[in-house]
Amino acid sequence: MKETTEVHAYSVDGLRFSYGHPGGSRSVNGWVLDGLTFDVRPGEIVGVLGPNGSGKSSLLKILAKVLRPQEGSVRLFGRELLGMPQHDVARAVALVPQESQIAFPFSITEMVLMGRFPHHRRNIGLSGLGWEGPEDIRVAEAAMRETDVLHLAHRSITDVSGGERQRAIIARALTQEPKVLLLDEPTAFLDLHHQLDICSILRRLNQERGLTVILVSHDLNLASQYCDRLLLLDRGRTVRLGFPEEVMTPEVLEEVYRCRVLVDRHPQSGLPRVTLPGRPMTEA
Amino acid sequence: MGLITGQTQSEERRAVVSAPVVPAGEVAAPMPTAPVGLSRLSPLRWQLTLSALTAVAVLVLLICLQFGAERIDLAEEIRVVGLAVREGQAGIESAGATGVILMQVRLPRVLLAFMVGGCLAAVGVGLQALLRNPLADPYVLGISSGAALGAGLAILFGLTGTVLAFSALPLCAMAGGLLSVLVVYRIATAYGYLPIHTLLLAGVILNAVFSALVMFVTSIMEPNRSFGMMSWLMGTLTAPDYPAMLVLAGYLMVGLFVLFRQAASLNLLTLGEESARSLGVDVETVKKTVFFTSALLTGAVVSVSGMIGFVGMVIPHAMRLLTGADHRLLLPASALVGGLYLMAADTIARTLLAPTEIPVGVVTALAGGPFFIYLLTSRKGRLA
Secondary structure: OOOOOOOOEEEEEEEEOOOOHHHHHHOOOOOOEEEEEEOOOOOEEEEEEEEOOHHHHHHHHOOOOOOOEEEEEEEEEOOOOHHOHHHHHHHHEEEEEEOOOOOOOOEEEHHHHHHHHHHHHHHHHOOOOOOOOOOHHHHHHHHHHOOOOHOOOOOOOOOOOOHHHHHHHHHHHHOOOOOOOEEEOOOOOOOOOHHHHHHHHHHHHHHHHOEEEEEEOOOOHHHHHHHOOEEEEEEEEEEEEEOOHHOOOHHHHHHHOOOEEEEEOOOOOOOOEEOOOOHHHOOO | OHHHHHHHHHHHHHHHHHOOOHHHOOOOOOOOOOOHHHHHHOHHHHHHHHHHHHHHHHHHHHHHOOOOOOOOOOHHHHHHHHHHHHHHHHHHHHHHHHHHHHHHHHHHHHHHHHHHHHHHHHHHHHHHHHHHHOOOOOOOOOOHHHHHHHHHHHHHHOOOEEEEOOOOOOOOHHHHHHHHHHHHHHHHHHOOOHHHHHHHHHHHHHHHHHHHHHHHHHHHHOOHHHHHHHHOOOOOOOOOOOHHHHHHHHHHHHHHHHHHHOHHHHHHHHHHHHHHOOOOOOHHHHHHHHHHHHHHHHHHHHHHHHOOOOOOHHHHHHHHHHHHOHHHHHHHHHHHHHHHHHHHHHHHHHHOOOOOOOOHHEEEEEHHHHHHHHHHHOOHHHOO
8 A cells, every 4th residue: 555654553563472370381371462563544443353262352451551472562552651641641542341240339420531531640649539520521421412421411330221321421531522433343232233333433433533444253244344454363463454355255264263254245335255165955 | 119119200300400501492392292301310419419418518517416415406506617717726725624625525536437428338339330230349358457457456465566657457447458459450361361250359358357367367466356356347437636637638548539530430330341341431440440449438437437348339439319320420529428338326425325436337227237138139220
C-alpha cells in the first residue's frame, strides 16, 4: 500500500509472551505469543482471528499494557508502550474485556463514569475525592446514549442482563475518549439487533473520529464485514495478515481451524462469507 | 425479599437526595430516559449522608453513655459532659461520682469502641474491594490472628515498657499483623504478581496456622494470665488513659486517611485488576498501600480490643445496600456506622449481665453470624 512516514497506531515487533513464573522455565508452558510482528495504522479496523488458545486475548491485554511481554517491543503512536505511565496508556487506549464479573452494586452511570478516571485522576488530589465535572458527565451521557444504556442509568450493574452489561462496558470504554479501542469478543453476549448496533457504532466512530479499532472475534463473518484488515493467529504465531479476501480463503481457514468450511461472497458487500458444511443429505 | 425492599429504598433515597445537584437544564435532550446526574454519587449526597451519620453517631454515643452498672439520666449526663468540657478536671470533680463514672470510666470505653469499630469496618471495606469479595475482612486474611499472636507473645513473656507512647503490646500486635500480611503477600507473589484467589487461600491457611499458635501460646501461660488472654481473645475493650487514647486516635486517623485517599482507585479495582489497570490505575501501588495500611490499623486495633469479629464484614456489606458501592462514600460511612455499631454492642456487652461483662466479640458474633449465613445463601453474597 502507500509508503508512509505517518506514525503507526501500533508497531509490534518480535512480541513474545508467556504466562507463568518470570524467573522459571518458560518451555514448560510454551509461548502464548511467539514472535508477532505487525503494524496497525491510525483509523484502521483490524480483526484478530484464530482458534481457541491462539493468544488473541493475551495480545489485546498486552496492547493495553495490562500484561507485559517477555520479549519484543510495542510502540503506541511512536512511544514505547512499556515506558508509558498506565494512566497515559488509558487515555489513549480503552479495553473492553471478554468477561466482566462485577461483584459490587455500582449503578450503570457510576460504572460508565469510571472511564473518566484516567482523565480526572489529577483532580483527586489530597482529599481523594475527585468529583466528576460537567464535562465528564457530558461525555458519559453521550456514550450511554450511543450504546443505548441511558435508560438503565440508575440500574445496578449486577442486576442487568449480560448484553446490557456489555453495552455499559462499551460505553465506559468510549467514555475514556480513546484513540484506540480494543475489544475482546464485543458481540458475544449480544442479540442480533445489538450486535448490529455495536458494529455500526464502531464503524461510525471509526469514520467520524478516526478511532482505531482492534477487535478479537470468533465471528468470522462479522470480522470480514467490518474489518479493514484481518490478523489470523494460530498457537501464538501469525498465519496471515491482510485484507479479508486474502485471509478468508477455504485453504487458510481449513488449515487453521482444522475443519471443512465453505467460503462464498456476501450478497451485498461482495466480501468473503464463511459457512460450515451442511448436512450430508443436501450434498447428495 | 427484604433485600429487594432494601435496594428499592436505597435507589429512591439516591434519587431523592441527589436530585437538586444537576439542574434540569444541564441534562441534555428531552428523551424519556433517566438523567445521568441522578444515578451517581454527588458531592451533595456525600455531604448529607455523612452529616446525617455523624449526627446519629453522636446520638448513639450519648445514649451509650447513659447505660452501665447504673443508669444516668440523659439531662444529667449532658450537664456533666458540658461541665467537663468547659472546666476540665475541676468540672468532673464538682460533678462527684457521676462525673468520674461518666468521664473517666464510660467515655473512654465508648470512644474506644467507636474507634475500634470504625477502623475494623473501614479496613473491611478496603480488603473487600481489593479482593473483590464481599466476604473478606481482616480475619479471613489472617491479619487479626497474626496481630493476636504478636499480642499473645507479648503477654506470655510479660513484655512491658513503651516506645513513643506506644506500649509493647500494640507494637507486638502490629508486628504480628504486618508479619501475616508479609507472609500472605510473599506466598501470593511467588508468581510475580498477586492473583486474588491465591491471596485469599494464603490468608485462610495463615489464619489457621496463627490461630493454632495463639492457642498454643495461651495453653502454656500461667493460669491467671491465660484467663486474661482468653477473655481478650474473645474481644474485650480495654480503654487506655486519655493521652494514650489521643495517640491511638491520631495514629488511626492517619491510617484511615491513607485508606480513604485510595477510594477512587478502589472503585476501579472492584472491576478486577486487569480492568482497573486498563483504566489507568496503578494497581500494584494501590494494593500494597491498602494491604499495609490495613495490617497496621488492624494490629493497633486488635491490641486494644482483642478479636472482634464480623464488624469488618457485616458493616461494609450493609452500608453498600444503603449508600451504593462508591468507595468515596462507602468508606467513611462504613467507618461511622462501624463505630456506632460497636459502641452499641459494647454497651450491651457491659450492661446485659452487669456487673459481669460479656466479651463484646461474643455480642458482635451473635449478631453478625446469622447475617453472614444470610449473605452466603443469598444472591448478593455469592463469591466474586
